[in-house]
Amino acid sequence: MGALPPLREVIARHGLSASKALGQNFLLDEQLLDRIARIPGDLVGKRAYEVGPGPGGLTRALLRAGAEVVAVERDRRCLPALDEVNVASGGRLRVIEGDALAIDERSEAGDGAHIVANLPYNVGTALLVRWLGGEIWPPFWASLSLMFQLEVAERIAARPDTSAYGRLAVLAQWRSDAKVAMKVHRSAFVPPPKVMSAVVHIVPKAAPAGVRAATLEALTAAAFGQRRKMLRQSLKSLPGALEALETVGIDSARRAETLSVDEFVEVARAIPAAGKIS
Ligand code: SAM
DSSP states (O other), X not given: OOOOOOHHHHHHHTTOOOOTTTTOOEEOOHHHHHHHHHTTOOOTTOEEEEEOOTTSHHHHHHHHTTOEEEEEESOGGGHHHHHHHHHHTTSOEEEEESOTTTSOHHHXXXXXXXXXXXXXXXXXXXXXXXXXXXXXXXXSEEEEEEEEXXXXXXXXXXXXXXXXXXXHHHHHHSSEEEEEEEEEOGGGEESOOSSOEEEEEEEEOOOOTTOOHHHHHHHHHHHHHTTTSBHXXXXXXXXXXXXXXXXXTOOTTSBGGGSOHHHHHHHHHHSOOTTOOO
């Protein structure tokens, strides 16, 4: 990497006052950013996809780690600063101006990309659900290393029988390994958000055979939609679910949060695909 001015200077020179509406809380500490960029593992010669590079702190760290970076940024004020980062990296950064929810990241980032981002809080969960969903597995991405509010990060990595355990945990863990890789104090951000943050690290694993993602999603939505109720009540409206509980031998008096991820998978597998129920 060629020399670049400090991020504080870049923010001042380009007038990048943080916009609340765009979820802008910037990270400026290079050592912290380098630690985040190490979470996906060795990035030399690999492709990284970043949502919301902002003034480019994490982008610089990914480039220092040897990655080729494709980044999508909605705030056009950031583009001149990112252009300087591209030049200093010898052309290893490509920035797309736009909304991360609206672009086809698979064709932009390519298969095998590591997704690394300090996500804007307002679109973070929607992006995560999109990356974890769908019937095609393994996904196009090799890993996800994503900054969330700590409370959301804990829900993603939660274990059964905890208050944090719910739909996000099942969605994140039924065909991936998910863990909280690093907690980040609110004071590390400019401006500091109200709550603590954490980076979750998610790596896909083999999907269990014979389970449709759509069925599992419908099952967890129904089960956790009424998490304090017994399954016999919360799953009543999902066709085939009560029969599936019986088939796999799960007591319908249990509540959703007591079922392991594997048990949810077993129940989903036993629910006939829509249209096949007589
Ligand atoms: N990566 C920078 C850092 O760590 O300092 C900035 C992180 S800041 C939490 C979130 C960034 O996402 C901001 O730069 C914001 O402009 C951008 N952003 C917000 N909504 C977006 C969207 N829908 N698509 C793409 N970028 C978005």
